Amino acid sequence: MLQAQLSPQSLGSSSSALQGAVRQLGGEQQGAQPQRQRALGSVQTPGPDPFSLQSLQDVGCIFTDGLHEAMLRFSQRYGPVSRFSNPAKPKCRPSGADAAVLNLPPLQLNGASGWLFVNHPDDIAHVCAANTRNYSERYLPDIYSWVTHGKGLLGSQGDYNRRHRKLCGPPFRSADLLRSFGDVVVERSLRVADTFTSQPAPFATNVAIQTQRLTLDCVGLTAFSHDFGEVEAIARDVRGGAPPSASDQDRLLWAVNAFGQILGEVFITPMPLLRLMDKLGFRQLRTLREALEVMRHSMLGVIAQRRASLAERAAAAASGSAGAKGPASPAAGAAAEKAAAVAPQDLLDVLLMATDESGVPMTDEELWEDVHDVMGAGHETTATTAAAALYAVSAHPEVEAKLVAELESVLGGRAPTYDDLEKLPYLAAVVKESLRLYPAIPIFPRCAAAADVLPSGHAVHAGDVVFMSTYALHCSPEVWEDPLRFDPERFLGEREAALHRFQWLPFGAGPRMCLGATFAMMSVSLMVATLLQRCRFRPLRPTTQLIPTAYDITLNFDRTGGLHMEVAPR
């Protein structure tokens, strides 16, 4: 069992401790020299021969069971580090220590000189913290370049990504904004709880769908004050009303859903095939383009309105303060008034006001890309995590009793707020344990710029794609005691303090780690607390303690039949 090899650090239950943990995993050691490895590249890295039957079976497993499950199998078969060599690699090409010394340029085939599967916290710490300079680029499937042309937070690399992370990151760490975003999450969750508790009898529902709807409202409102009205759809659904027809539906809502669905369908399609499909006029790509255009058009409209309104508010504040009398310091009074008048309502306002070090703000196109990416990255991930947590708690009555008792003793029946979260350590532990067993994103791959050697002694070749899998890491018996047991106590007190810093990574790690991690932890915690305070959930399908998982881009419970639960007032 792993003990804390790196400086043991509590992942903390309080919101400020969470922010600290998130920052530390965010690659603050970037640029630090790689540590001196034990034996430079001397360790033989296991893996199948590229032309063997085993290789075919292993690659087949990726397609049949998904990369997340395949990576777990690879670590069982080959150990924590395995290599799938590029069959086009010339035999004479040096590897290991020689490659490290020669620092050869990448030999590319489908974007990779080889695939390295890494599943040990020390090696992950090296890639994501000690030598991040070598692994600063995320490996992205071709559909991203097809859709985003290298723009936006998710699909960009290098300086573009660094600039945009700097501009977009602060709102997700500001306590004031988190507090007001938290109020939105609670208000929407209360409306869902009201719908659930106002039914005359216990009823069955697919909780995974309802948390999708709840989250879409929360993300729309916090990102750009758009109300998708999905909470009303929950009420209609539960009361058995007719679903809205496609023509009644918010066109933007249609676009958001269609975009996510089709992106999942063509996620691993290589560029040549995408180009061919495009030329042949494939329906999927046409719809993807149409959905993208609907989103772009609506967002650019909202951005233009918002720019005008911010300018008006600032001008009104300036002229109002010029005529105002009496504050102790007129300059301070005017500044405070102006700041209050243009106080950001949502993420879009913050981004409209943000400038980089040279004072340059974002263009409208950049803004739309980033807001769209934040919605894309934050919506399904938060929803599946909340659904998994509700299911896991309800399938473990002892956990449910303890959590409900904590909520009752701290909140006494009132709704939770952002500031309450630091007083609810068991709630935080439940959410962390849900993210351990059901990580919404199962892998976080990086491209190796130059040859390197991992702390375990395994060589990395220039141009390798280094696949790290949250899913495989979180299920590994080498890393976790009794890994398939839902046991929130792992994240409390001394047990949590003994964890390796790179053992629990639902938000990835390093300079490309999730930008919304703190916001996501807050949103899931507030949703789960608000719903569990008022409602009792009982698993109907599946009825197992462990939820079967399947992934497209993210965890998707639709692919396993949904999370059907009976809901009743508590």
Ligand code: HEM
């Ligand atoms: C439980 C919910 C969430 C989970 C499990 C999650 C997980 C992740 C993971 C694993 C990554 C890739 C990290 C890496 O490569 O190291 C990521 C990226 C990202 N996430 Fe999240 N995320 C969640 C919610 C959110 C939310 C709510 C937002 C925004 C409001 C958000 C914004 C982003 C962005 C912008 C990126 C891309 C960062 C970049 O490429 O530089 N995420 N997320």
